Amino acid sequence: MGITLIKISAVYFAIGVAIGYYMSSAHDYALTPVHVHINLLGWTALTLAGILYHTFPILAKSLSGKIHFWLHNIGLPLMMLGLFFVVVFENEALLPLVATGATVTSLGIFSFVFNVLKNLKAS
Numbered sequence: 001m002g003i004t005l006i007k008i009s010a011v012y013f014a015i016g017v018a019i020g021y022y023m024s025s026a027h028d029y030a031l032t033p034v035h036v037h038i039n040l041l042g043w044t045a046l047t048l049a050g051i052l053y054h055t056f057p058i059l060a061k062s063l064s065g066k067i068h069f070w071l072h073n074i075g076l077p078l079m080m081l082g083l084f085f086v087v088v089f090e091n092e093a094l095l096p097l098v099a100t101g102a103t104v105t106s107l108g109i110f111s112f113v114f115n116v117l118k119n120l121k122a123s
């Protein structure tokens, strides 16, 4: 699970940096919220979680780890697609998708935090 998350995070890194590169080149900063969340929740957070799951297998084996994996990987793309649509088309029709994605992602991250606090122990 850890390695899978690190690979997924590398894809987010490429997308996040590509958006940043586009914004710098075009002097169009409208996509900053998408860029920031893809880089921070997609790249950095998932890489760190992946390293933790790989280093401490007990975290990856627990139910809360699996819940985090799925909620983070379902919620974040929904949130980013919705936010992209809202920003690019200046249309708030997909705000409920942003809210749903953000809620699912947040629940996943709360599950990750619960897992770390409950199961991570000094050996």
Ligand code: HEM
Pocket: 016, 017, 019, 020, 021, 023, 024, 029, 032, 035, 036, 039, 040, 043, 044
């Ligand atoms: C080649 C890589 C990158 C490029 C070209 C780039 C470009 C940009 C640009 C053009 C902005 C908008 C600045 C503005 O609104 O004035 C921005 C904002 C931001 N970027 Fe990046 N970025 C890159 C990588 C990253 C990475 C790796 C992260 C985090 C892991 C990151 C985090 C942020 C944050 C937090 C902001 C918001 C800053 C603010 O509004 O105060 N960026 N970036």
